[in-house]
Amino acid sequence: MTSILIKNGIVVDPEQNINGEKMDIYIKDGKIVDECKADKVIDANGMTVVAGGIDIHAHIAGPKVNAGRAMRPEDMKHVRMKSGKFRCAMGGVLLTCPSIGYEYARMGYTTAIEPATPTLYAIHTHEELDSIPIIDKAALPLFGNWHLTFKFAAEKDVEKMKSFVAWAIERAKGYGIKVVNPGGVEAWMYGKNVHSLNECIPGFEATPAEVLTTLMKASIELNLPHKVHVHCNNLGVPGSAETTAETIELAKKIGEYCLHITHIQFNSYTGDTWKNMGSGAEELAKLINDNPVTVDMGQVIFGHTTTMTADGPFEFALFKLAKSKWINKDVEIETGGGIVPITYRAKSAVNAVQWATGLEFGLLVDPDKIVISTDFPNGGPFTSYPYIITLLMSKKFREKEIEEKGVNNYIEKATSLLSIETERTFYDIVKMTRTTPARILGLKNKGNLKVGADADVAIYPFNCNDMPDYERILKALENPAYTIKDGEIVVKDGEIVSENWGKTFWVKAKEQSEVIEEELESVFKYYTVSRGNYGVREEWIRRAEAIRV
Amino acid sequence: MIKDVVCTFCGNACDDIEFEGDYGRNLCPVGEAKFARKERIKTPMINGKEVSYDEAIEKAAEILKSSKRPLLYGWSSTVNEAIRLGVIIAEKLGGIYDQCSSVCHAPTTLAMIEQGIVGGTLGQAKNRADVVVFWGCNPVEAHPRHPTRYSVMARGFLTRGRSDRRVIVVDVRKTPTAYLATDFYMIKPNSDFAIFTALRSIVNGHEEAVPDRVGGLKKEELIELAKTLESAKYGLVFFGLGVTHTRGHERNVEAVIKLVQDLNKKTRYILQPMRGHFNVVGSGEVPAWEVGFEYAIDFSRGYARFSPGEFTAVEALIRGDCDAAMIVASDPVAHFPKKAVERLKKIPVIQIDPHPNLTTKIADVVIPTAIVGIEAEGTIYRMDGVPLRVKKIKDTNYPTDVEIMEKLLEKIVR
Structure with a gap:
């Protein structure tokens, strides 16, 4: 492994309160070091040096991602790179595994989290994660519609929930707790959905609120590095803002940090019909800033994409609305999922409000509490992050986009976007793409450039102390001068120059499965897979790294 | 006793088989036949002559590299790990990847x-x-x-x-x-x-x-x-x-x-x-995540193109597009239309399979391998996509499909 000196770069690292200081960064054996003899010197004069970006929520691997690819050859036929020294890279919005690794690296991103894997399918998810080059990754198993979750939630038994969570995360080789529309997917098995936090889940004595509360308590007691990652109930419908606010109230009652609400944009609509829907971002942003909760944006990008979520009933509703093709998957007694293609149109009032709502969050929520995301591929491609960042950094660019794209002027009435003067500084952006996601995920060696941190570094060809106009910012963010992963230069001037294989993180919590032995035995009667064949072994994963808590 | 063995015959992929020596409890008659002792290809062969594995692999690589557009077909009865390498080999060669679904589902x-x-x-x-x-x-x-x-x-x-x-x-x-x-x-x-x-x-x-x-x-x-x-x-x-x-x-x-x-x-x-072979689902899923499509994939332009009826094995053979073929864990000679088989007879064919079948009779290079789910482990997908890890329950001297694919890939990108 070579050692590298990044010389005279302008460093931004909010974790160390470094904001645009000219510094030298040394890299050796895949880590940031104090000083060393360097085999290679990168002259970063006039360039901005930051840690590698972290995507906290992107559907990049697993059965539904792949089902989306199979259903949409019209999207996959887009050629990004021909086969040669590297793999051929295919895909428009949806991407193949090689494309995913290359495209993240080409933006200066080095870590991404697959946020929704059924534990029954975890072997598949890890096979795909293993086929993604360069980046580090992890997967979040789904808990929100598991029969055992309902049982322990109904009994308010945090002890058993803890054991169950630890057992399931170990089986999935997962990183934390993901909850999608708690109870709603179980209701979908009866053709229904749940519409409030305090409604009883069909067939069980539990409510979504109890599911969330018990899981949040369990995540605290287990000391999980990443707390409960929630896709709220009532996603994507007018009135969802209220449910989101109630969900935040649940976390507030617990009193310490335990809730990450994902793709908040999709869950922040006011009104009671599509005709009068509006953005609830202003009120929710206040609530988020005042309470122990974090979020990611779930920004919508105008154009076509493929929605995919474990929220089966939502996808059915979308299928009826979009009259498009529809994949559904009901998964034993643990979860479900659906896939529907969609196009976000600037001229559509609803889509325009969605677009504006995401940006409102990006501009109104404290950068220590929000992460940039598109909920890839639901809001759009993750390759749009440079575009989203530029929108957040420049009011002029926002105005230009609204004008040029012809964004429906209903946003004037239904959102506060046009009255927001804020322009995010690059320091804020580094927080929203590095520091904050690393903290939320509990990845101490990521998102910063401290001595001892992983040598995942992005060098952008602009001076953040002398910000250029938005066009140049966008171009620089889309074409990093260098991306360094694990101490190896993988991208130079926006092109892949070498390929390595990142780690897959998983959390090994203290497991006491004997506490739930009886429940596990009885629940496996309803599986079609033997308990002995359920889950993933560490040695089946290319580069697994356990985080013990 | 070995518990939770996955049966590697049909798309059911029953995973509750218990082995006591050669006896497998819970097997159905079809599964019993699968696990029963069967005729094996004894050694690697080139044109019917027994050779070493190194020689056979060298020859196979030579055929594939000198071919303009090889067809890599089969895959539904091997593990995902081997399929993945097969897709990469097809990509690097500029060949065609196709799998049993193209004549099935x-x-x-x-x-x-x-x-x-x-x-x-x-x-x-x-x-x-x-x-x-x-x-x-x-x-x-x-x-x-x-x-x-x-x-x-x-x-x-x-x-x-x-x-x-x-x-x-x-x-x-x-x-x-x-x-x-x-x-x-x-x-x-x-x-x-x-x-x-x-x-x-x-x-x-x-x-x-x-x-x-x-x-x-x-x-x-x-x-x-x-x-x-x-x-x-x-x-x-x-x-x-x-x-x-x-x-x-x-x-x-x-x-x-x-x-x-x-x-x-x-x-x-x-x-x-109702999918047939135990891993026919995997043979579509793996190429989908590697290159974007499930079957009928051509790489002759350096990227993946999907065109059923054009890059499906039968049609590509009948048209005479492919000038070599590698058949992995399948028997197209027994199942393809006569005209497609006639083309297979004319071009160099490499077969990778544990058992002799009709394709063996026309293959120029034959490389016998370990039986997946009995002598070799790996990942397979049941008919509903549920992933299962098949087990190695017997020792063998035969190399696995994965080992053969690794060596081939190494020789091809060299």
Whole structure:
């Protein structure tokens, strides 16, 4: 492994309160070091040096991602790179595994989290994660519609929930707790959905609120590095803002940090019909800033994409609305999922409000509490992050986009976007793409450039102390001068120059499965897979790294 | 005793087999045959002459590298790890990757591209389904444990056994599966599309549009069938080659997918193709995540192109596009049309397989490997996509498919 000196770069690292200081960064054996003899010197004069970006929520691997690819050859036929020294890279919005690794690296991103894997399918998810080059990754198993979750939630038994969570995360080789529309997917098995936090889940004595509360308590007691990652109930419908606010109230009652609400944009609509829907971002942003909760944006990008979520009933509703093709998957007694293609149109009032709502969050929520995301591929491609960042950094660019794209002027009435003067500084952006996601995920060696941190570094060809106009910012963010992963230069001037294989993180919590032995035995009667064949072994994963808590 | 062994024969991939020496408890007759001692290819061969593995691999690599557009076909009876390497080899060679679906459930994939698919795991049949339909499929003979383990008699969370389920069989003859049925409908061959369409009309409230007889069924029978379908709390339609390989092909599958979409507006329904080989699903999933498509993939331009009917093995062979072929874990000579086999006879063929079959007879290079699920481990996907890790339960001197693919890839990118 070579050692590298990044010389005279302008460093931004909010974790160390470094904001645009000219510094030298040394890299050796895949880590940031104090000083060393360097085999290679990168002259970063006039360039901005930051840690590698972290995507906290992107559907990049697993059965539904792949089902989306199979259903949409019209999207996959887009050629990004021909086969040669590297793999051929295919895909428009949806991407193949090689494309995913290359495209993240080409933006200066080095870590991404697959946020929704059924534990029954975890072997598949890890096979795909293993086929993604360069980046580090992890997967979040789904808990929100598991029969055992309902049982322990109904009994308010945090002890058993803890054991169950630890057992399931170990089986999935997962990183934390993901909850999608708690109870709603179980209701979908009866053709229904749940519409409030305090409604009883069909067939069980539990409510979504109890599911969330018990899981949040369990995540605290287990000391999980990443707390409960929630896709709220009532996603994507007018009135969802209220449910989101109630969900935040649940976390507030617990009193310490335990809730990450994902793709908040999709869950922040006011009104009671599509005709009068509006953005609830202003009120929710206040609530988020005042309470122990974090979020990611779930920004919508105008154009076509493929929605995919474990929220089966939502996808059915979308299928009826979009009259498009529809994949559904009901998964034993643990979860479900659906896939529907969609196009976000600037001229559509609803889509325009969605677009504006995401940006409102990006501009109104404290950068220590929000992460940039598109909920890839639901809001759009993750390759749009440079575009989203530029929108957040420049009011002029926002105005230009609204004008040029012809964004429906209903946003004037239904959102506060046009009255927001804020322009995010690059320091804020580094927080929203590095520091904050690393903290939320509990990845101490990521998102910063401290001595001892992983040598995942992005060098952008602009001076953040002398910000250029938005066009140049966008171009620089889309074409990093260098991306360094694990101490190896993988991208130079926006092109892949070498390929390595990142780690897959998983959390090994203290497991006491004997506490739930009886429940596990009885629940496996309803599986079609033997308990002995359920889950993933560490040695089946290319580069697994356990985080013990 | 070795527990939780996964049977590597059909798409059921039963994972509850227990081995005591050579005896496998819970195996069905088909599974027993799979695990029974069978004739093996003894050593690697070039033109029928016994050679070392190194020589055979060297020769195979030479054939592939000197070929302009090799066909890499088969894959449905090996593990994903080997398939992945096979896809990469096809990409690096600028060849064609195709797999057994192209002569099997490809119409299902085409219909899925048009309509999506409303699916679920086999656990839904076991736990929730109170109406189970077998349409143009015969699990009693093709997937023998399907009825007991998953669909007809299985005891689940809501449906507690056979008496809780209404079982419908629709076929052109009275198959052994028909004897399990609550209601059996014998239809005329090639009338599936018309019947699905008639059922959709009834379900959607357009009964008057249905003629007196459709596909050998009286209008009253169709109405009765539609009412039974609608009466389900959670219904499940299994379908087989009787739907995909009769007149209409992918249009038949599209019609049944649409029927299931319509039924979901009234109650809950899912659909499941009865996939054949134990890892035919994996042989489509792996290329989808590696290069974007499930089958019929050409790399001659340095990137992946998907074109069924053009890059599917049979058509590519008949057209004479491929000047070499590597067949992995499959037997196209036994199953392809005569003209495609004639082309295979003319071009250099490499076979990688544990067992001799008709393809062995025409292969120029034969590389025997360990039997997946008995002598070699790895990942496979059941018919519903549920991933399972198959086990190594016996030692062997044969190398695995993965080891052979690794060596080939190394020689090809060298």
